[in-house]
Every structure is written in structure tokens, then in C-alpha cells.
Amino acid sequence: DSGVTQTPKHLITATGQRVTLRCSPRSGDLSVYWYQQSLDQGLQFLIQYYNGEERAKGNILERFSAQQFPDLHSELNLSSLELGDSALYFCASSGRTSGYLNEQFFGPGTRLTVL
Amino acid sequence: AQSVTQLDSQVPVFEEAPVELRCNYSSSVSVYLFWYVQYPNQGLQLLLKYLSGSTLVKGINGFEAEFNKSQTSFHLRKPSVHISDTAEYFCAVTNAGGTSYGKLTFGQGTILTVHP
Numbered sequence: 001d002s003g004v005t006q007t008p009k010h011l012i013t014a015t016g017q018r019v020t021l022r023c024s025p026r027s028g029d030l031s032v033y034w035y036q037q038s039l040d041q042g043l044q045f046l047i048q049y050y051n052g053e054e055r056a057k058g059n060i061l062e063r064f065s066a067q068q069f070p071d072l073h074s075e076l077n078l079s080s081l082e083l084g085d086s087a088l089y090f091c092a093s094s095g096r097t098s099g100y101l102n103e104q105f106f107g108p109g110t111r112l113t114v115l
Numbered sequence: 116a117q118s119v120t121q122l123d124s125q126v127p128v129f130e131e132a133p134v135e136l137r138c139n140y141s142s143s144v145s146v147y148l149f150w151y152v153q154y155p156n157q158g159l160q161l162l163l164k165y166l167s168g169s170t171l172v173k174g175i176n177g178f179e180a181e182f183n184k185s186q187t188s189f190h191l192r193k194p195s196v197h198i199s200d201t202a203e204y205f206c207a208v209t210n211a212g213g214t215s216y217g218k219l220t221f222g223q224g225t226i227l228t229v230h231p
Contacts, residue, residue: 002158033218043205043221056218090158104219106151106158 003027004093004107012113018079021110025072025093031055032074033094033104034066038087049074050095081114088112117142117208121222129230130198136191136225138206145211148189149219150180153203162204165189166211176200201229 003026013019025032034046036059045058049068060066063081068074078085088111092104122137140146147166151159163174170182180191189206203226207219 002160004158035219042223045218045220048218058218092159103161103164106160108158 002105002107004091004105006089006091006107006110008110009108010111010113012115013081014115015081015083017081017114018077019081019112021076021078021089021091021112023074023076023091023093023107025074025091026105028095029093029105030072030095031093031104032068032072033092034060034074034076035090035092036087037090037109038084041087043090046076078112083114086112086114117146117210117220119206119208119220119222121204121206121225123225124223125226125228127228127230128196131195133194134192134196134200134227136204136206136227138189138191138222140187140189140206140208142187142208142210146208147211148180148182149207149209150174150178150189150191151205151207151221152176153205153224155202159205162191196227196229198229198231200227202227 005024007022030051033048037043046060047066048056052068063079066076088109090109091107094104118141120139128134149164150162153159163172165172165182173179178193203224206222
């Protein structure tokens, strides 16, 4: 158990809909990362938040957005869903200690299926 | 921009045999390198990492990897595999330095299947 929790575990929805994925980082971790894992694209970095502020952006679509709240949990919002958005979405956290030697700990993922 | 190439998408091997999973990277800056393992229906778990110092890095579960800067490689090895090592393995890279590791760029993964 990495200490990172993600809800829900599975999500099935229809095209055009909007969903919210939730991530609770390890206690004390300040950074949250979101990754998408799909069969055709592999594992791709989406976005990083550090202590409530966006720190880095990767291959995140404009239909997707994220935020990190004061209690450090994060939400990834996916809207106008398309079939191709079906994937496993991972959250990772890091930053319990200061400095650059911070390992990323991954949650179990949310499997999104768009029908 | 960085990229990671895992040279084998699937590696079948018999139990107690040695195994090597190959990883090459491309980057214009200094990097940190990682190997993660993903068991079925689970998240990723860090096996080992190279930050600096000795180029031979030892990780969990008897795995080790060697950083070769001239060949831009970071191959993962285990001298004797077990059935329980069956999983998908990912090589990843991030920029060195800074206040956090930052975003990880992953390879496409190598599925290791250990046969009895």
C-alpha cells in the first residue's frame, strides 16, 4: 500500500459526459501528479500540482482540468468525454521531505470506460 | 524533450533463469532514471533509481540496473527470476535537480512473463 488513495476504482460513463476523479496523497506530501495509461499512448504525464499551485503540464487535453485543494487532495475533471479517453488514470504524490530526492508514490488508479 | 525506449515489449523467461530488460533514453540535460513495476490491477511500485554516484544501482526484490551514460542506457537485470516477478516493467526518466523529481517520462513497458 503506497498510502495514495484514488476514488472511484472504476467508472463507466457515456460519451459527452463529465466525470471527476479524486486523489488523496500520502500524509504530508505536497506534490500531486496525474498520469494517463492507455493501450495506444502508454503512460503519459498530465499535470502536477505543488501545495495547491500548478507546477508542470504535460499532454493534458483542454477538456481536462485539475486542481489541488487546501487539504492537498486533488481532483481531475474530464469533460465532453470521448471513446478515446478510456484509460487508467493514476495519481502519484511526493514531497514528504524537502529537496530533490523525492520519490513519487503511485495510487492504484481509476479505470475509466467511456461507452 | 526527453524520450525513453524499452527495446522489448515482451520477455518470456523460465524460472531461475537470468533476465535483462533493456532501456535507452534520450535527453539534452542530466537525468534521473527509474524502474517501476506494475503487477496486474495495481499501481506502479518503484524498483530502483539512479540519481548520482555508483552506476550500478541495487533495488528491491533482487533487481539491479546499470547506468551507462555513453550509451544512454539503464538496463534492468536479475540473476534468477521467480514466478512472482511476472509483471510489466517501466523505465522512466526525469530532469535532474530542482525541488522535486518533476514529471516522469515513461517507456512503453516490458511485460516479463516467468514460466515454471
